[in-house]
Amino acid sequence: MSADASGQRLLVMPDDGGGAVVELIDQARQQLLIKQFKLQSPAVEQALQRAIGRGVQVRVMLNPHTSGGDRWNDEAFALLQSWGVAVQWTSESFPVTHEKSMVIDSTAVLIATFNLADKYFNETRDYGVVSHDPAVVEQVIAGFEADWHRQFFVPRLDVGLVWSSAHSRGQMARVIDRATKTLWIQHPKFVDAVILERVVSARARGVKVRLLCGGKHGLSDWDVYDTFSSLRVMELFGVKIRRQKRPKLHAKLILIDGKAAMTGSMNIDRSAFDVRRELGIEVDAPAVIQRLIATFESDWREAKKYSAPDPLDPTYHESGELPPDPHFVHN
Template structure:
């Protein structure tokens, strides 16, 4: 496959991780990953609504690749976004299943190609996440990472219990993901950069404020109200106001819709993944993230965050109990862009 300019190719000796940034790298970067599959492709997705990606899956199936796809059946609000794609893949002969009913929602966005590489993403496989939103993915060729993503897929496919090894660097929900995120925030000594749309967990909020109190310079890029459900807006606005009160610098990203989930510590390590800072994401849903200290990945995350920060404006979240102020300066509502 053709590498992203400025980044090492996946087959470079010793290479284990590469970062994808959306919309910069575009859907073509993911299509190329699918097109290189020669034996097996495992895909687990919250939303699959992209003609280019569906066609790439069908091409893989047609050339003899064993393709298995798991799709989340419905959102927490009851929307069934994947029914049409499920029926289409099934009719084409691909092996497709709904995600495990052990979880009310599977929000994970992952893919394994030929037991050789794994993609762990913040973006859904739907067109708007390649054109309108800030999102990330880590592509890893680490054998232990690939094996664990595959094992998680197989467990959910069989509806069996899955207990991950926390030493691999993957962050799973509902399995100690809150503790792993808290540990990373607690490790910050100089800087803590957070790019998240949703703040609905008191444990992580307290950790962020504690970091600021011990002298860490904390930046938060949020998305304002855009995409936040009516039942989550109270906590998110209140959390943003509390962080501001303790000296956290808060800006609202608007040049792109904010869908990324990024925590960057001291400019040397990071966590990205599907989980929002949200109780349900930690305790109820199937989610997947990855910790990284790979220099080329962290460097690009820093550059992208700084780029977005420079284009964002200082944000003072409105009173959660004053709905008349909630829409000021917001992007137009999008019923198909809701943070689970």
């Protein structure tokens, strides 16, 4: 996991595991800023306790509830509060804060698709990019401070970060539009007509498109309609689609031409683009791209060809699916 010359490195779950996150926390000597959708990891909590013990200033923002109303973070919130950590709920400006970020000593930042929870360290395919780029770190700190102090935040558009609800749809569309040879997509949810049209247009101009999805697993009943329909439309245009089961697909990744990528917290979903707080990052560091390619290719080999069933015919919706897991939902 050595840093690329560009200052970026990649974490891959479950390959690297929670220990990679604990290692980042243990490096902190001055400050940790953490904004998370879900915190459910005793190892991470213990690492935060160690950081407090050595005098690190720790501030944490946790999302209070999911879109379905589940309150996953109450226990972690109370625990951190009991240790004297400055902890508060995320900004009420967003119905959900799905961002998964951590700033270490104002010199490095982790931008991830995974939650700080053991399930995502051990069971799911997920990615995290560690960046040491001062402009990136400064911008994530600015976003943290704005949400912490309940202030309006206007992100810069020139540092390679992808913010919701600011400009993430347009940025993702532009990334897809740049593809000239290959477009590899690893996403669980497809609920946005703009991105669907961009993928179809890429295929129509001759780009070879591979798509890894998770089938129905983890989708809400209302997201099945759009996701299955989008998958069927893309298949009609020649997109090659496979369903990934192991590790469970929770990643959000777009790879173009084997040279650049976008990853982060946002699903391909209208609410992720328009109303939630989300954060992603564009990467082109060679070492990061090569590991993303190798991981995608490995997952592609293990996955099976998939044709989404008719969304209006639930008879076949569960065919070949993993058992339902109430704690694995694509918000």
